[in-house]
Amino acid sequence: MSCPHLLEVTQSSHGVLEGHFLHVFRDTVLLPDQQIAVREYVVHPGAVMVIPVMESKSGEVRVVLERQYRYPVKQVMIEFPAGKLDPGEDILACAQRELREETGYSATQWAHAGAIHPVIAYSTEKIDIWFARGLTLGERQLDSGEFLDVFTATPTELLQWCLNGQVTDAKTVSGALWLQNVLSGNWKLQWMTTTATVPA
Amino acid sequence: MSCPHLLEVTQSSHGVLEGHFLHVFRDTVLLPDQQIAVREYVVHPGAVMVIPVMESKSGEVRVVLERQYRYPVKQVMIEFPAGKLDPGEDILACAQRELREETGYSATQWAHAGAIHPVIAYSTEKIDIWFARGLTLGERQLDSGEFLDVFTATPTELLQWCLNGQVTDAKTVSGALWLQNVLSGNWKLQWMTTTATVPA
Numbered sequence: 439m440s441c442p443h444l445l446e447v448t449q450s451s452h453g454v455l456e457g458h459f460l461h462v463f464r465d466t467v468l469l470p471d472q473q474i475a476v477r478e479y480v481v482h483p484g485a486v487m488v489i490p491v492m493e494s495k496s497g498e499v500r501v502v503l504e505r506q507y508r509y510p511v512k513q514v515m516i517e518f519p520a521g522k523l524d525p526g527e528d529i530l531a532c533a534q535r536e537l538r539e540e541t542g543y544s545a546t547q548w549a550h551a552g553a554i555h556p557v558i559a560y561s562t563e564k565i566d567i568w569f570a571r572g573l574t575l576g577e578r579q580l581d582s583g584e585f586l587d588v589f590t591a592t593p594t595e596l597l598q599w600c601l602n603g604q605v606t607d608a609k610t611v612s613g614a615l616w617l618q619n620v621l622s623g624n625w626k627l628q629w630m631t632t633t634a635t636v637p638a
Numbered sequence: 639m640s641c642p643h644l645l646e647v648t649q650s651s652h653g654v655l656e657g658h659f660l661h662v663f664r665d666t667v668l669l670p671d672q673q674i675a676v677r678e679y680v681v682h683p684g685a686v687m688v689i690p691v692m693e694s695k696s697g698e699v700r701v702v703l704e705r706q707y708r709y710p711v712k713q714v715m716i717e718f719p720a721g722k723l724d725p726g727e728d729i730l731a732c733a734q735r736e737l738r739e740e741t742g743y744s745a746t747q748w749a750h751a752g753a754i755h756p757v758i759a760y761s762t763e764k765i766d767i768w769f770a771r772g773l774t775l776g777e778r779q780l781d782s783g784e785f786l787d788v789f790t791a792t793p794t795e796l797l798q799w800c801l802n803g804q805v806t807d808a809k810t811v812s813g814a815l816w817l818q819n820v821l822s823g824n825w826k827l828q829w830m831t832t833t834a835t836v837p838a
Contacts, residue, residue, distance in 0.1 A: 441714045444707040444785050455655040455662055460678040460760055462655055462662060467709060475783045478660045479710035480680070480760065507644040508758040509667060510679035514641045515758055552801070554808040557757045558708040558715055560660060560680065564806075583675045585644050600815060601752070601825050606764075608754040608808040615800060615815040625801050 443470055446477070454478070482563035486533040487520040487609050489551070489617055490543055490570045492590065499593055499621065502541055502573070503610075506586040516599060517607045520565065533568040534632070539579045541588045546572030549627035551620075554612050565609055567616060569627055593617055643670050646677070654678070682763035686733040687720040689751070689813050690743055690770045692790065699793055699821065702741055702773070703810075706786040716799060717807045720765065733768040734832070739779045741788045746772030749827035751820075754812045765809055767816060769827055793817055 446467040455462035461481045469475050490502035501518075508515045521536035523529065530548060537543050551567040580586070591599075593614075599605040600614050619625035646667040655662035661681045669675050690702035701718070708715045721736035723729065730748060737743050751767040780786070791799075793814075799805040800814050819825035 441705060441707065441787070444705065444714055444787065446707055446709050454657060457654060457662070457664065457678045458676045460662060460680075462657070462660060464657065465709070469783055470785050473783060476658045477709040478657045480660075505641060505644065507641065507646055508755075509646050509665070509677040510760060510762050511755050511758050511764070514644055515755070517758075552803050553806050554811055555708075555711050555715070555806050556808040557761065557763070558711050558717075558807050560710060560761075561757065562710050563757070564711070565808075583669055583673060585670050587641070587644065597819070597824075601819070603752050606753050606755045607758055608756040608765075608812050611754055611812040611815055612808050615811055615818070618815070618818070619797070619801070624797075 445470060446475070449474065478560065480557075480561040480563070482522075482561050483525070484523045484529075485520055485563060485565045486523070486529055486536060486568060487518050487565050487613060488533050488537045488568050488570050489518055489613050490537060490541070490545065490573055491617075492573050493571070500590040501593060501596060501617065502543060502588065502590055503596070504540060504586045504588055508607075515607050515610075516605045517610045518613050520609060529566045530568070530632075533566070533570070537570060538576065539581070540584075540586065542576050542578035543570075543573045544576060545570035545632070546574075547629045547631050549629045551616050551627065554609060556608055567609075567613060569616075569620065569629075571629070593621055645670065646675070649674065678760065680757075680761040680763070682722075682761050683725070684723045684729075685720055685763060685765045686723070686729055686736060686768060687718050687765050687809050687813060688733050688737045688768050688770050689718055689817055690737060690741070690745065690773055691817075692773050693771070700790040701793060701796060701817065702743060702788065702790055703796070704740060704786045704788055708807075715807050715810075716805050717810045718813045720809060729766045730768070730832075733766070733770070737770060738776065739781070740784075740786065742776050742778035743770075743773045744776060745770035745832070746774075747829045747831050749829045751816050751827065754809060756808055767813060769816075769820065769829075771829075793821055
């Protein structure tokens with residue numbers, strides 16, 4: 439969308455925090471009215487989220503979710519599996535790796551749904567959303583210092599938790615919109631079968 | 639949810655960036671396995687998002703949206719009206735103020751939908767979601783340095799934009815889930831009529 443009357447043009451940019459995890463920049467920008475303003479933001483490598491769908495022989499659908507303590511919000515959160523891209527990593531490879539490491543599941547079929555920007559006011563972060571199906575459970579390989587429970591729920595339960603406040607993680611709520619519309623047949627996915635051997 | 643096997647316990651906390659806008663803390667925490675880890679996060683005052691719903695005499699529903707350039711993602715984004723809480727501000731008062739300032743609209747009826755946490759890995763931010771109806775258009779009062787277009791769309795258009803990638807702002811995608819389920823009658827809102835005079 440070309441909206442020149444809204445654009446902000448970078449005048450200068452420098453890092454103001456090189457943290458253990460967070461990298462913060464402060465830029466000066468030229469506003470549409472030619473005034474100068476300051477913009478501060480986190481530079482993020484990008485991430486993926488996976489909506490892992492299981493269908494039983496009876497046709498019942500369940501999704502794989504995680505329970506994880508999230509320190510900034512001081513709560514145990516219900517989330518779809520997700521994680522950051524490693525440098526140079528392909529987004530599908532990242533989705534496959536994160537699903538396997540965090541939950542132990544591998545999937546034979548993958549579909550790229552879309553992307554979300556979780557915090558457009560102060561981070562560059564983009565999260566690519568993938569659906570996965572054809573799940574096989576293996577051994578999970580959590581990162582050191584990572585603690586999370588894996589469980590499954592029906593789409594109806596997930597939506598109920600979005601309604602009643604048990605699910606408030608915005609990427610997972612966004613995923614619930616995708617799930618609802620994919621399952622209803624309103625939104626179509628393009629599934630690909632992956633033949634890659636899952637590295638140990 | 640009580641999950642002691644997931645909890646992280648604060649050992650120390652100190653500010654590492656007091657920016658113009660971003661305030662970043664670095665804490666050390668005791669993990670469930672008694673190891674020490676570092677957590678860095680943005681401290682945020684909290685925010686509101688408003689889903690303003692208009693119903694024409696013919697029954698057609700439209701929602702009020704904004705187009706705004708978001709510097710961190712270098713894109714013009716389509717969003718529901720939203721903004722940060724002022725110190726000590728009530729969340730409904732904030733929702734009313736942000737709707738009026740950004741779009742010019744006042745609403746006679748408000749319903750609190752729920753809340754989302756946009757970025758649980760590195761920010762304390764919580765966004766309360768409100769629906770507003772009974773809209774009257776007045777004069778908008780943008781903050782200095784704020785540039786945005788206001789427009790309306792049908793729920794069908796908004797959902798189509800979530801599907802095709804024109805809407806990727808996670809709060810707005812989350813709002814679309816609420817809108818879809820409220821309009822279908824699956825999710826019920828408790829509307830309140832506000833009699834407060836809108837301050838000039």
